[in-house]
């Protein structure tokens with residue numbers, strides 16, 4: 001082995017050492033790059049989760065606000081319907097009437113429900129704020145108790161074509177009257193159990209006259 005051989009061996013082993021070091025450094029670099037990529041991904045996931053959470057919270061807050069507004073616009077006063085039997089001077093008939101009030105203008109549809117059947121009652125399509133009288137059923141001579149079990153009042157905000165102040169509810173429920181047969185934007189169900197008061201002696205006579213079984 002001459003000097004040049006020794007130099008060659010040294011050079012070769014040096015190169016090998018350098019290249020092993022290179023592999024080691026490379027491996028460390030890859031490992032640390034992987035680690036920081038993993039951390040970056042994790043922190044990206046965390047901030048995406050946070051962004052989603054705050055978007056969800058904003059959506060939830062908006063939902064609550066719109067639902068509160070929906071409840072504020074509900075015609076609650078209509079629940080306090082009062083009933084009376086009155087003669088109609090125009091046609092001489094006697095009818096059961098319901099009276100209710102609203103504090104703003106609505107589109108409205110009223111229905112009387114009797115057991116399995118229902119009938120549409122006559123009210124203005126655009127109901128003006130204030131008191132409304134609605135004829136619920138005929139009241140022939142001798143009737144003591146109403147046939148109607150409950151009245152359903154369906155309400156919607158006014159439509160663009162209605163001549164009134166326009167307002168709307170943006171809660172997402174349907175705001176168009178359509179043909180009126182679909183669900184109302186708000187619905188009020190008022191139980192009806194109207195009875196004519198019969199004076200004492202007459203009531204006793206009726207009970208006595210009832211055939212015995």
Ligand SMILES: [Zn+2]
Nearest residue numbers: 070169171173
């Ligand atoms: Zn609404």
